Amino acid sequence: MQPIILRSPRYDDQKITLPVEIADLSKPFNGSISSPKGDEYPVTRNIVRLLNGEIPKTTLAQDSNFIPLTAKGYEDFWRKSSIRSISGEDFTMGDEQNLLIEWLQVTPGELVLDLGTSTGLYPRTLFTSQPKARYVAIDLAMPMLREARSRAADEQCHVTWMEANAESLPFFAESVDAITCGGSLNEFYDPLKALFEARRVLRKGGAFFLMYLLEADTFVGKALQKASGIGGIKFWSKRASYKLFEQAGFTVECEKQLGIVQFVLLK
Ligand SMILES: C[S@@+](CC[C@H](N)C(=O)[O-])C[C@H]1O[C@@H](n2cnc3c(N)ncnc32)[C@H](O)[C@@H]1O
Numbered sequence: 001m002q003p004i005i006l007r008s009p010r011y012d013d014q015k016i017t018l019p020v021e022i023a024d025l026s027k028p029f030n031g032s033i034s035s036p037k038g039d040e041y042p043v044t045r046n047i048v049r050l051l052n053g054e055i056p057k058t059t060l061a062q063d064s065n066f067i068p069l070t071a072k073g074y075e076d077f078w079r080k081s082s083i084r085s086i087s088g089e090d091f092t093m094g095d096e097q098n099l100l101i102e103w104l105q106v107t108p109g110e111l112v113l114d115l116g117t118s119t120g121l122y123p124r125t126l127f128t129s130q131p132k133a134r135y136v137a138i139d140l141a142m143p144m145l146r147e148a149r150s151r152a153a154d155e156q157c158h159v160t161w162m163e164a165n166a167e168s169l170p171f172f173a174e175s176v177d178a179i180t181c182g183g184s185l186n187e188f189y190d191p192l193k194a195l196f197e198a199r200r201v202l203r204k205g206g207a208f209f210l211m212y213l214l215e216a217d218t219f220v221g222k223a224l225q226k227a228s229g230i231g232g233i234k235f236w237s238k239r240a241s242y243k244l245f246e247q248a249g250f251t252v253e254c255e256k257q258l259g260i261v262q263f264v265l266l267k
Helices: 060-066 068-087 093-104 121-129 142-154 191-201 219-230 238-247
Strands: 005-007 015-017 031-034 040-044 047-049 111-115 134-139 160-163 176-182 202-213 252-258 261-266
Touching: 047 142, 060 068, 060 142, 068 093, 068 142, 068 261, 093 121, 093 176, 093 202, 093 261, 111 121, 111 191, 121 134, 121 142, 121 176, 134 142, 142 160, 176 191, 191 202, 191 238, 238 252, 238 261
Parallel strands: 047 160, 111 134, 111 176, 134 160, 176 202
Antiparallel strands: 005 015, 031 040, 040 047, 202 261, 252 261
């Protein structure tokens, strides 16, 4: 397997080559990585810490992900039934996982990046269907990344977990083969910046699988979203979201809408 090459968060022209063992979660990896210019980043139990304690400006919604109890309960108590509860349609987590595998068609050796991974559902799903690709998943919240690492280790999935910011990706232009992002676009502080970064690092012809929430059209839905907006969560009409994708340089190749839950494959 080829090693994953990062762009140094500090020096745009410097490479950092990740030891491939970091992704093997059966063996705890502790140490550090550095660029030739000497900027160094710790690796704690396989989690690469590129932020070095410098968490960017966050919203209230983002802050909730730093609570260890949120990370522990997130997948079992919320994620497993979230699409069905939010959309009101009979669409299980298994259906979502099948859609992800079918639309993305990951091939051996490819590098797949998950943005705002929380507990790593998407990379674990893809590893199970294509274990010969390379998976890297980022999040700002260490409690989420620790839970993601633990779940992936239990399921023997090889994934590289990184504390990094989706709005400033530590990758060179066109160095990633596919990108996934489940539900995080609504939570990013600056979603357009994250989309521009995704476009920059994704190779030409590479696919971007995105699940996000649209603006509600019912009175109760609108009221609930207004309350979430106070915490920093953003919602768009379908047209406004497509405009954002276009602005960032993407075109919509596939789409599926379930109530206010929208899936798109961007290229
Ligand atoms: C809705 S959850 C994501 C769920 C996950 N993708 C899934 O499919 O289950 C949003 C996640 O994005 C992370 N996040 C928010 N802003 C981020 C940013 N700028 N960079 C990286 N991760 C971010 C949060 O910490 C949180 O874990």
